[in-house]
Amino acid sequence: MTKPRSRRGGGRPTIADVARKAGVGAITVSRALREPGRVSEDLRRQIQAAVDELGYIPDPNARALASARAEVFGVLVPSLTNNVFAEVVRGIYDSLSDSPFRIQMGNTHYSGLEEERLLQLFASQRPAALIVAGIDQTPLSRKLLETAGCPVVQVMETGPDPVDMLVGFSHFDGGRTATEHLIEKGYRRIGFIGARMDPRSQRRLAGYRAAMQAAGLYDPRLVTTTPLLSSVTLGRELLRDALAKMPTLDGVFCNNDDIALGVLFECHRAAIAVPKTIGIVGFNDLDMMQSAFPSVTSIRTHRYEIGRRAVAMALAAIAGQRPQQRIVDLGFELRRRESTTR
Amino acid sequence: MTKPRSRRGGGRPTIADVARKAGVGAITVSRALREPGRVSEDLRRQIQAAVDELGYIPDPNARALASARAEVFGVLVPSLTNNVFAEVVRGIYDSLSDSPFRIQMGNTHYSGLEEERLLQLFASQRPAALIVAGIDQTPLSRKLLETAGCPVVQVMETGPDPVDMLVGFSHFDGGRTATEHLIEKGYRRIGFIGARMDPRSQRRLAGYRAAMQAAGLYDPRLVTTTPLLSSVTLGRELLRDALAKMPTLDGVFCNNDDIALGVLFECHRAAIAVPKTIGIVGFNDLDMMQSAFPSVTSIRTHRYEIGRRAVAMALAAIAGQRPQQRIVDLGFELRRRESTTR
DNA sequence: GGGAAAATTGGTAGCGCTACCATAGATGGG
DNA sequence: CCCATCTATGGTAGCGCTACCAATTTTCCC
Incomplete structure (x- = not known):
């Protein structure tokens, strides 16, 4: 009977404080806050005033505990x-x-x-x-x-x-669309370059494969992948690998834009003309693709x-x-x- | 006296279930989980077994509510x-x-x-x-x-x-170091290009200014900023603005690497030789800076x-x-x- | 070996909130 | 005008956990 009030809670106002100040029951305050429609206009105003005055913020933990829903x-x-x-x-x-x-x-x-x-x-x-x-x-x-x-x-x-x-x-459709675009533009020895082949990347690869096969252009040696995480630097390395395997490469569909940017830089460095000698398509269309030089074709995703x-x-x-x-x-x-x- | 058990909680095991199964008090389970050192080896093992068997996971909400600390x-x-x-x-x-x-x-x-x-x-x-x-x-x-x-x-x-x-x-020191590097390399008409001038960017700019003033090279017309959010595309635009104001620009310290990349691309596009005609320094050293062509000097941050x-x-x-x-x-x-x- | 101190365990009483049920007043149909 | 129905409000009893304190056992020191 001695300690009347919260020894633990650092004195922040509780729903009971608001209820007392507004002259209503605690449950009514709770309702006014969560389902205003079920409380009369009058009380709602009174309660809101008390909330504002006390700076009351409901405790999400208590709320979650009581309602069994966070x-x-x-x-x-x-x-x-x-x-x-x-x-x-x-x-x-x-x-x-x-x-x-x-x-x-x-x-x-x-x-x-x-x-x-x-x-x-x-x-x-x-x-x-x-x-x-x-x-x-x-x-x-x-x-x-x-x-x-x-x-x-x-x-x-x-x-x-x-x-x-x-x-x-659809990542499959995205991969296919990208590849079909390259084919349509007259590229023939089109490689796929991808890092971190998560399920979405796998589907883009499948789309690439479908397009290539439909055009009678598919060759497994055109595919270069690695389990490493994507990065621009990795894009450069993968293009080198791809060219080593397949020197006649004339196009690449890159699993994402970081890789594509790396491929572009590597082309610059190796004096490979883009788009003349090699065409490049990225995936995701990050802002930088439109500003790159040359600007890079990509699949815009939302x-x-x-x-x-x-x-x-x-x-x-x-x-x-x-x-x-x-x-x-x-x-x-x-x-x-x-x-x-x- | 009818409903004996949690009607709300969807039947997940609680600390009381664990306590019952382990044959100890609830509080001892609580302690075993939070301060294992304060519970005897024996009980600790018993309790752990009960926890594992029941698949007990403490409710963080209840914990936060009881301890007044999330x-x-x-x-x-x-x-x-x-x-x-x-x-x-x-x-x-x-x-x-x-x-x-x-x-x-x-x-x-x-x-x-x-x-x-x-x-x-x-x-x-x-x-x-x-x-x-x-x-x-x-x-x-x-x-x-x-x-x-x-x-x-x-x-x-x-x-x-x-x-x-x-x-x-220190962003100030970073900005100064970047600028001093350009000066040291013989660049003289060094611009500052920055977007989204938040306090950190302001300090980099201050570092730039300090270095330029110390070298007797400072000119306010060398500074080009905008409140817009950084992007590669914006970097291109800002370089164009900077060159329009100051055609003799021979170096730029970019507030961040996105801007620096945009500047680099714009140089390519305008056939401005990098580093010969214009030197570029970025900030943060994102992975792509080392792979860019030419690779871009930057301030590596951790x-x-x-x-x-x-x-x-x-x-x-x-x-x-x-x-x-x-x-x-x-x-x-x-x-x-x-x-x-x- | 006796008593104090330390270690170990448990009971009780909430933490702040809401689900559930009860109650009182308002509404409405015959 | 009465009783059924609906609306607005409140009381009670927890949600699952831990702080606090008490009780018990063990350890330790002289």
Whole structure:
């Protein structure tokens, strides 16, 4: 009976303080904040005044504990520095910045095992939604997603059988379109150069292969890959490797723009004329591709928009309106530039 | 007396389940998990077995509520896509991946107001530590940091008066070193080109100015800036602007590597010889600078290491060992390359 | 070997919030 | 005008965990 008041909480106002000041019950304050429509105009105003005066901020932990549901979006990406995912993440952050939802991000480092570990961790927090990159989850990961009990959005790809919702585009089609463009421009000995052959890269390679085979141009020696992480420097090395294997190479489809830039630089350094001697196509269309000299043809993808759309779909699902379209294909565009203009 | 068991929590095991299975008190389980040293070997083993068998994962929300302290690092950066901050963030994530700490990231979009808003939000969650970019907080932000009641690490800069701890390097010295290098190489009409003139960019500019003035070379018309966000494309435009103002320009110190790359491409396009006619120095030394043609001189900064060090210092502080060195200067290195070799 | 100190374990009482149910007043149809 | 239905508000009882303190056992010192 001695200590009347919070010994632990550092004196921050609680919902009870607001309720007392506004002359209402605590539960009414809670409602006024979460479902304003269910509280009369009068009380709502009174409560808002008390909130403002006290500087009350609800404790998300207490809220999560009591409601068995955290206002958190779990986001899982394979890399934080890869510009492509950084843009998706930026879209997610921007879309969520004015909502009560926080973001819990995880970096899987392209590892299925790490993805399982993080998913387990995330699911244990009962997130409001999960956004994960790719559709190639391990069986355990997929089960974790299915039983997470919240909307799930897979991003960056398209496909027939998402766990729940899916936003992205076809890497296969992207790879094929890029390759067909080179063929159309008259290139014949067209190589594929790729680092870090994750599932999306594999699909781009498959698209390349399909286009080459359809044109009767495919030769496995035209493909040069490595498990190393993409970088501009690696692009240079891979072009050297490719040329060593196949000196008559007259075009390259690069798995991404970093590689493409490295290839371009290596061409400069080796005095190989672009687009005359070798044509170059990149993937993702980072800003620098339009400014490079010569400017580089690339497949434009809509990373930021994918992040935004994923959040929008998750938010709708949380609000109970499951979208009529569970699978959204945002497509891509071929940006024709100097590196393939001859 | 009817409903005996959790109606809300979806049946996940709780600490009480573990305690029952291990035949001990709940509090002992709690201790075994958090302070294993205070529980006897025997019980610890028993409890671990029960935890494993049940697949128990502690609820971070309940933990945070009960202990009035969340196992969360708040991280505030001005941009998610800027490669520089992405690397710092990667260092933070990597350093924290095996700890119980989660990360709550915020994107301030280079806005002091947004920083205040996020800090307010973060502080209300009683984080275990806060990591913020820069030392130029608004007075309110600074007060929020000071009263957050947790270790605070400011990163990316150095300076005399951190809120708590500080890891970074001197942008002023970096700018001066870059400029002195150009002077030393015989360049005289050296321009400064910069976008998004945040406080760090301003300090690099100040370093540039100091070097130019010391050499008697400073002319305000040599400085070209814009409030727009950095990009390769913008680098091209800014070089054009700079040349229009000052056609005799023979060198440029670029505020960052994106700009430097744009400048390089514009030189190619305009058939300006690099390094002969114009020398170029960038800032940050992204991977692509060493691979560019010609390769580009840049100031190498240790972004990833800054992230790691910030976490290490915060972790030490949380453990009660305040580091003897509150201010850590990780320095930078000038990487001399072809773009200034003549 | 006795008593103090240290180590080990447990019980109780919340942390701040919301789900659930109850209650009182408002509305409305016959 | 009465009773059923709906609306607005409140009380109670936890959510799962840990701080605090008490109780017990072990260790240690002279």
